[in-house]
Structures are given as structure tokens and as C-alpha cells.
Amino acid sequence: METTDLLLAIFHHILVFSLAAIIAAEIVLIRSELSPRIIGRLAGIDRAYGMVAMLVILVGIGRVFYGLKGWEFYVYNWAFWAKMAAFVAVALLSILPTMRFISWKKRVSADAGFVVPADEFAPVRTCLRAQMVIFMLIPIFAAIMVRNY
Numbered sequence: 001m002e003t004t005d006l007l008l009a010i011f012h013h014i015l016v017f018s019l020a021a022i023i024a025a026e027i028v029l030i031r032s033e034l035s036p037r038i039i040g041r042l043a044g045i046d047r048a049y050g051m052v053a054m055l056v057i058l059v060g061i062g063r064v065f066y067g068l069k070g071w072e073f074y075v076y077n078w079a080f081w082a083k084m085a086a087f088v089a090v091a092l093l094s095i096l097p098t099m100r101f102i103s104w105k106k107r108v109s110a111d112a113g114f115v116v117p118a119d120e121f122a123p124v125r126t127c128l129r130a131q132m133v134i135f136m137l138i139p140i141f142a143a144i145m146v147r148n149y
């Protein structure tokens, strides 16, 4: 149905732009000095990231099955699988930052003078940057996918 397809497309776009904004916010925050306030903010933003990512998956699956093209269009489309692989890579790269944000939040709650060790900070920043780079490949694959190029 055309209205379902339109609504799914609208939600899909809003959600993926939100996801990009959340990754960008995390990258900006991780650059600054990690005060207890910033650690709390990072942990909060990261929770939102998890929720938005889940919604992207649900709406994305909705588009595959309830979109106008039909699921067969996507399952035999290499760019669809490339897009899914990039999405999974972004999800895997988000695991370490999430674990660290939770751990830092716990440690800073127990000890207000807690300072994030450099060897824990640097890999988180690298993962976030890699996430953003791979995330930007997703709309490229999406554009190829819809045109069956």
C-alpha cells in the first residue's frame, strides 16, 4: 500500500538521520575532557543510540516486507546485503563504546575523582570514528540498492 510505504520511508529517513546525529554527538563529546557530567551525557546518548538503532531495524524490515517493491527485490540485490553488512559492522563497532560508557558511569558514581585512563579512551574514539565512516557507506549502498544498479 502506498501510504504504508510512504510512512515507512518517512520514519526510516528520520531514524537514520537521528542515528547519524547521535554518532556525531558522541564523537564531539569524546573529544572534550571527560568530566562526570560528560560521562553521564555520553551514557545517556548511547542508550538513545541503542533504541534508535532497534527502531531502524524494525522500520527497515518493515520496508522490506511492506514496501511497494516486495521482499524479492531486496533479497536478490547485492547492494541490499552490502548495506546490511555495513549496518552490522557499525553495530559491532558500537559494542566497545557502549561497554566503556557504562563502566565509566559506574566508576564515576563510585568515585567522583575518577579519571578515564588514556588506554581506555583512545580505542573508544577510534571505534566511534570508524562507525561514522562505515555509516556513511550505508546511504551509498541504499541508493545503488533502490536502483538495482
Ligand code: HEM
Binding pocket: 012, 016, 056, 057, 058, 059, 060, 061, 063, 064, 067, 069, 074, 087, 135, 138, 139, 142, 143, 146
Ligand atoms: C536493518 C537496517 C535497515 C534495513 C532493513 C533497511 C532497508 C531499507 C529498504 C527496504 C529501503 C527501501 C528502498 C526502496 O525504496 O525500495 C531503504 C532505503 C533507504 N535506506 Fe535503509 N535500511 C536499513 C538501515 C539503514 C541505515 C542505517 C541507513 C543509514 C544511512 C539507511 C539509509 C537508507 C536510505 C538513504 C534509503 C533511501 C535510498 C533511496 O531512495 O535512494 N538504511 N532501506
